[in-house]
Amino acid sequence: MDKELIILDELMQQIIAKKFTYGEKLPSENELADKFRVPRTTIRRVLAKLEERGFIYSQRGVGRFLKEESFQVQLNLNGKTSFTEKMKQSGHPLITRNIGCQKMEYDSQIYQYLHANREDNVYQISRLRYIQEEPIAIHTSYLNETLFPNIAEDGPTIESMFSYYRQLGYKSLTNRDSLLSVTFPTLAEQQLLSCKSMEPLIMIESICLDVETDKVLERTKVLYRSDKFKYKLSER
Structure with missing residues (x-):
């Protein structure tokens, strides 16, 4: 399976399992790249997909954060x-x-x-x-x-x-x-x-x-x- 998809799936599972707190800052691109042993460009694409799907948001110069839990x-x-x-x-x-x-x-x-x-x-x-x-x-x-x-x-x-x-x-x-x-x-x-x-x-x-x-x-x-x-x- 494509490494990018594996990383995306693992991060999605962590979010669903509430391993991150809503509003919490996610690990940096460098930290995730080191953890998964892939280039930063791969991590950047994964995070972009998470943002497109509405799970995270980014603040320029600060980092990426898990979105607050939405009312349903x-x-x-x-x-x-x-x-x-x-x-x-x-x-x-x-x-x-x-x-x-x-x-x-x-x-x-x-x-x-x-x-x-x-x-x-x-x-x-x-x-x-x-x-x-x-x-x-x-x-x-x-x-x-x-x-x-x-x-x-x-x-x-x-x-x-x-x-x-x-x-x-x-x-x-x-x-x-x-x-x-x-x-x-x-x-x-x-x-x-x-x-x-x-x-x-x-x-x-x-x-x-x-x-x-x-x-x-x-x-x-x-x-x-x-x-x-x-x-x-x-x-x-």
């Missing part, structure tokens, strides 16, 4: 309650910022989910979520203007889609056909979520329906910072 939110992935309501029920001080409402270009997959015709206007509404002043998730909703004629005007002020739907008379809502996958952030998503390029994001895609009519209200895509959540997959 338990998130139930059932689709009957909005994210805003879940955070309120769990006591987390959620702040939501609407970061955009715009008409999107034709996308066959999203249009199909929404049962939209090609000539229909579909709007994309994005919200950035914060807990303890840290960005934790990006929620993006896709809505058909045919179903929501005022969405171009209403969209820029919406913070909770479930609340918006209930104002319009949809009282019983649920998410269905959820897909969970892992992805890595784009440059824009890195900036919004304050994360590194190699920090994985949990992506959940689903459709939101009105239970009474089985009408599809939106297609949803949510990007969660994987270091900020623990995921509960069922009610039991």
